[in-house]
Amino acid sequence: MKNILVTGGAGFIGCNFVRFLLRNDPGVHVTVYDKLTYAGRLENLADVESRFGARYAFVHGDICDASTVEETVGRYDIDTIVNFAAETHVDRSILDPDAFVRTDVFGTYVLLEAARKRGNLRFHQVSTDEVYGHIEGDHRSGEGDPLAPRSPYSASKASADLFVNAYHVTYGLPVTISRGANNVGPYQYPEKVVPLFITNALSSIPLPVYGDGQQMRDYQYVLDHCSAMLLIIQEGSFGEAYNVGTGREMTNLSMVEILLDELKAPRSLIQHVEDREGHDRRYSLDVGKVMALGWEPEHDPEEAIRATVRWYRDNESWWKPIRGGEFQEYYDQVYGDRKTLEVDG
Ligand code: NAD
Ligand code: DAU
Numbered sequence: 001m002k003n004i005l006v007t008g009g010a011g012f013i014g015c016n017f018v019r020f021l022l023r024n025d026p027g028v029h030v031t032v033y034d035k036l037t038y039a040g041r042l043e044n045l046a047d048v049e050s051r052f053g054a055r056y057a058f059v060h061g062d063i064c065d066a067s068t069v070e071e072t073v074g075r076y077d078i079d080t081i082v083n084f085a086a087e088t089h090v091d092r093s094i095l096d097p098d099a100f101v102r103t104d105v106f107g108t109y110v111l112l113e114a115a116r117k118r119g120n121l122r123f124h125q126v127s128t129d130e131v132y133g134h135i136e137g138d139h140r141s142g143e144g145d146p147l148a149p150r151s152p153y154s155a156s157k158a159s160a161d162l163f164v165n166a167y168h169v170t171y172g173l174p175v176t177i178s179r180g181a182n183n184v185g186p187y188q189y190p191e192k193v194v195p196l197f198i199t200n201a202l203s204s205i206p207l208p209v210y211g212d213g214q215q216m217r218d219y220q221y222v223l224d225h226c227s228a229m230l231l232i233i234q235e236g237s238f239g240e241a242y243n244v245g246t247g248r249e250m251t252n253l254s255m256v257e258i259l260l261d262e263l264k265a266p267r268s269l270i271q272h273v274e275d276r277e278g279h280d281r282r283y284s285l286d287v288g289k290v291m292a293l294g295w296e297p298e299h300d301p302e303e304a305i306r307a308t309v310r311w312y313r314d315n316e317s318w319w320k321p322i323r324g325g326e327f328q329e330y331y332d333q334v335y336g337d338r339k340t341l342e343v344d345g
Contacts, residue, residue, distance in 0.1 A: 001025070001028060001079060001080045001122065001233065001234070002027065002028060002029065002079055002080075003028075003029050003031070003076055003077050003078050003079050003080070004021070004028055004029070004030050004031070004078070004079070004080045004081075004082060005031050005033055005072065005073065005076065005078045005080070005081045005082070006018055006021075006030055006031070006032050006033070006082050006084065007032075007033045007034065007063050007081065007082070007083045007084055007085035007111065008033075008034055008040070008063075008083070008084030008085030008086060008126075009030070009032030009033070009034055009045070009058075009084065010032060010034040010036055010040035010041055010042060010044055010045055010058075011034070011039050011040050011044070011084060011085075011088070011189075012039070012044075012183070012185075012187050012188040012189060012192075012222070013084055013126070013180075013183055013222055013225065013226070014032070014034070014084040014085075015044035015045050015048070015187055016185060016186065016187065016222045016223060016226055017082070017084065017226045017229065017230075018030055018032060018045065018048055018056075019047075019048060020223060020226040020227065020230065021226075021230060022048065022051075022052045022055060022056065024230065025230075028055065029055050029056070029057075029076070030052075030055065030056050030057075031056075031057045031058075031059060031072065031076045031078065032045065032056070032057070032058045032059070033059045033061050033063070033069070033072055033085070034058070034059075034060065034061070034085065035060070035061065035062045035063070035085070035103075036060060037087070038189070038326050038327075039088065039089075039189045041187075041322075042058070043318070044187045045058065057076065059072050062103075062107070063083070063085045063103065063107035063108070063110055063111055064102055064103065064106055064107045064110055065110075066110045066113065066114065069110055069111060069114045070114050070117065070118075073114050073115075073118055073121070074118070078118070078121060079121055079122060080121060080122040080123075080124070080233065081111055081114070081115055081121055081122070081123050081124070082124045082126065082229070082233065083108060083111055083123070083124065083125050083126060084126045085103060085107060086100075086103055086104045086107075086126075086156075086157070087099045087100045087103050087104060087153070087156075088153070089153070089189075089191050089192065090130075090151050090153045090154070090276065091191070091276060091334055092153075092191075092330070093151055093152035093153035093156070094151065094152065094276070094277055094278075095333070095334070097152035097153075097156075100152050100153055100156040101152075101156055104153075104156035104157055104159070104160055105156050105159045105160055105163070108125065108160035108163055108164065109163055111123070112163060112164065112167045112173065115167075115173055116167060116171050116173055120171065120172060120173050120174060121173075121174075122174050122233070123164065123167070123173055123174065123175045123176075124175070124176050124177075124178070124229065124232065124233050125160060125161065125164045125175065125176070125177045125178075126178055126180070126229065127157055127160065127161050127177050127178060127179045127180070127241070128154065128157050128179055128180060129141065129179050129180065129181045129182075129218070129243065129245065129283045129285050130149060130151070130153065130154035130157060130280065130283065131147045131148075131149050131154055131157055131158040131161055131179060132145055132146075132147065132148060132149075132179075132283070133147075133148035133149055133150045133154070133280060134148075134150060134280040134281050134282060134283075135282045135283060135284045136282075139284065140247070140284045140285060140286040141243065141283070141284060141285050141286060142243075142286045142289075143179070143240070143241040143242065143243055143289055147161065147162070150278050150280060151278055151280070154280075161177055161179075161241070164177055165177075165239070168238060168239040169239070174238040175238060175239060176232050176233065176236040176237070176238065176239075176240055176241070176242065177240070177241040177242070178225075178228065178229050178232050178241070178242050178243075178244050178290075179241055179242070179243050179244065179285070180220070180225050180228075180229075180243075180244045180245065181217070181218035181219070181220050181243075181244065181245030181246070181249075181283060181285055182194075182217045182218060182219050182220065182283075183219075183220055183221075183222040183225050184219050184220070184221065184222065184304050184305060184308040185221055185222030185223065185304070185307070185308055185311065186222070186308075186311045186315070187318070188222075188308075189322065190319055190322060190323060190327065191327070191330065193252070193255075194219065194255065194259065194305060194308055195308070195312060195319070197256060197259055198259060198263070198308065198309050198312045198313075199312060199319050199323060200269070201259070201260060201263050201265045201269055202263070202312065202313065202316070203323075204269075205269075206269055206270070206271035207256060207260075207269050207270050207271060208271055208273040208335055208338065209252060209253065209256060209270055209271065209272050209273065210252070210272075210273060210274075210275045210276050210279060211272065211274075211275035211276075211279065211341070211343075212253075212272065212343050213251060213252045213253035213256065213270075213272065213343070214251050214252070214253065214281075215251065215252050215279065215280070215281050215282065216249040216250065216251055216252075216281070216282040216283065216284065217249055217250070217252065217255070217283060218245040218246055218247065218248060218249040218250075218283065218284070218285060218301065219250070219255055219301040219304055219305055220244070220245050220246050220297060220299070220301065220304060221297065221298070221299035221303070221304035221307065221308075223298075224244075224246075224297035224298055224299055224304075225244055227295065227298075228242070228244040228290050228295045228297075229244070231290070231293050231294065231295050232244075232290065232293065235293050235294075236293065240289075242289050242290045242293075243285040243286060243287050243289065243290060244285075244287065244290055244295075245285040245287055245297075246287070246297045246299075246300055246301055246304075247285060247286070247287045248300060248301055249282070249283065249284050249301075250301055250302075253270075255301075255305055256270060258302050258305045258306065259305055259309055262305070262306045262309040262310070263309055263313070271340055272340065272341040272342070272343040273335070273338045273339065273340055273341060274338045274339045274340075274341065
């Protein structure tokens with residue numbers, strides 16, 4: 001791995017991965033390819049430009065645009081593609097699935113074709129635990145479990161996984177897939193629950209907890225996810241998927257209590273509201289396969305949430321401008337008419 005194309009590198013996990021990669025592999029040149037949607041921001045990479053200028057390039061482009069993708073792969077002599085580019089927010093996929101099908105499915109196909117035409121480049125697909133759907137009882141999803149997505153977002157991501165696998169089986173493309181649990185950490189767009197609730201609380205706005213708040217998620221620290229992905233890219237077996245998470249899920253209400261506790265903000269900010277349509281109640285990953293490669297997370301979910309609170313508290317200049325404009329319109333649309341609920345306990 002020498003010349004690596006990171007699609008979606010101006011987004012939350014992508015920008016953390018780019019930094020992690022440049023710090024940990026001095027021999028690598030990184031080209032970020034990003035459409036700069038509402039979630040992609042050049043300021044997320046400002047320090048990368050100044051610190052790693054000679055080993056870093058940025059291309060403004062859409063992964064659905066085959067000619068620009070292929071031109072970029074040729075110009076930077078790319079040998080490895082890591083695909084983070086996606087529409088990523090479940091609530092937005094419920095409002096309007098179109099962009100999810102285009103970017104997450106068709107865009108992944110365009111990248112796979114570019115990798116195939118260039119002589120079977122190494123390809124890593126960044127996928128999600130949501131492809132397994134809601135998990136019953138005490139079961140933990142293994143990589144061989146059936147995919148059972150239930151939202152337009154997760155259906156798009158699962159479709160992409162199937163294409164990635166098909167390119168391995170049909171054309172011998174050297175692929176791996178990582179299926180990550182919920183990430184938290186610096187630079188996450190404040191539509192996602194943890195940064196939304198932190199920035200609401202810092203602004204004394206109620207925290208809209210969907211339904212009873214007893215849904216289970218594994219909140220992992222983004223840099224742990226990045227270290228797992230780098231290991232999978234370097235040591236993973238071609239054609240294989242790897243779950244990535246701490247393996248320790250908690251309820252959303254517990255996450256909120258940790259977050260309010262770290263902020264020293266009152267529990268009275270919690271407001272139960274009408275649930276998300278088709279809301280998956282529980283995700284739970286068996287992470288034995290990635291651990292067998294020698295990976296371990298450095299943060300448990302509570303530490304991950306607390307560290308994230310501190311970052312947002314210290315970086316108002318990053319999130320305050322975002323919470324105006326497009327974000328406010330979106331917020332009014334999703335939360336404006338949402339009914340509040342009385343929940344016991
Ligand atoms: P994000 O929404 O913060 O960033 C997505 C990035 O993709 C943005 O920079 C955006 O501009 C770019 N993008 C969107 N459409 C594009 C297109 N057509 N062409 C080029 N670039 C485009 O997302 P994130 O949370 O950083 O997620 C990154 C990846 O990780 C996604 O594939 C997501 O499905 C996956 N994932 C996310 C999580 C999580 O908790 N956030 C967990 C597991 C997996
Ligand atoms: O599990 C991995 C996935 O995590 C990623 O693949 C997605 O890209 C990422 O968006 C995230 O999806 P979720 O739907 O789990 O994340 P979100 O932050 O939207 O919600 C987390 C939980 O919090 C979920 O149970 C819904 C709940 N929630 C969310 C919001 C936005 C609330 O209770 N209130 C809210 O306002």
